[in-house]
Amino acid sequence: MAYTIRRSCREDWREFRQLRLAALRDPVAPVAFFEPYEEALQLTRGEWERRAAGRGTVVFVGEQADGAWAGMVGVYREPRWAQVVGVYLLPEHRGTGLAARLMWAAIEWAGAREVRLRVHESNARAARFYASLGFQPTGTRDTDPDDPSFGAYEMVLRRAPR
Template sequence: MTYRVRRVGREDWERLRELRLAALSDPVAHLAFFEPYEKAVRLGQEDWQRRASDGERPIFVGETADGKWVGMVGLLTVEAHVEVVGVYIAPEHRGTGLAARLMRAAIEGAGGREVRLRVHQNNARAARFYANLGFQPTGASAPDPRDPTLVAYELAYRGD
């Protein structure tokens, strides 16, 4: 399948909202998000427009040839590094290479800074995917805010 990967703009807020809500309601992908569906669904147009156009938190999407959004990845600048956040691929597009293309866009979007992310302890598939891209454990972890008995491990990509 052919995909176009591009950065989201303010005018894309409705499509971003639709994709984010799909991600938050996905029975597998929800592990990657700390924002509850119930909170996101209540956000207004201005909130979504701000998310779509925030220069400090760019979002890249993957869209099909017919323009349907089927994947996303966001970036958040934190001091000297960049955090990857909000990674999601629609179920019917998993395993197609889109996630790797989105992650390459995120790494490029980091502008040479170290790229970090957190992967939930119960998301072994994502952990394998990130390892295959060259992400390595940093040794840091943080509790899952929804369940402090679970953790998310930090991984870092420092370049080729």
């Protein structure tokens, strides 16, 4: 399947909203996202526009030839590293190579910074995928704010200075 990888913009708010809501309804959402579906439904158009525009977090999307979105990855810069967030592909696009292309877009956008992400400890498939890209566990673990019995651990891709 052919995809175009690009940054989302404010005008993409409807597509962004649709894909984010699909992500939050996905059966793996409880172990991948910290935003409840019901709360996301209450967001205003302005908030969706802000998110799609990448203010704070840049969003890379995988777009099909017909313009339909198949997946997305968010990334933002800290002073010394970049943080990947909100990785999601519609189920029918998993295993196509799109996730790696989106991740590499985010990694390249980060420049020479190391790239960090958090993966839920119950999401072994995601952990294997990130490891295949060169991410390694840092040993840092966070607890899910809604359920202390679940945690996420940090992984990092260290970049050589340019």
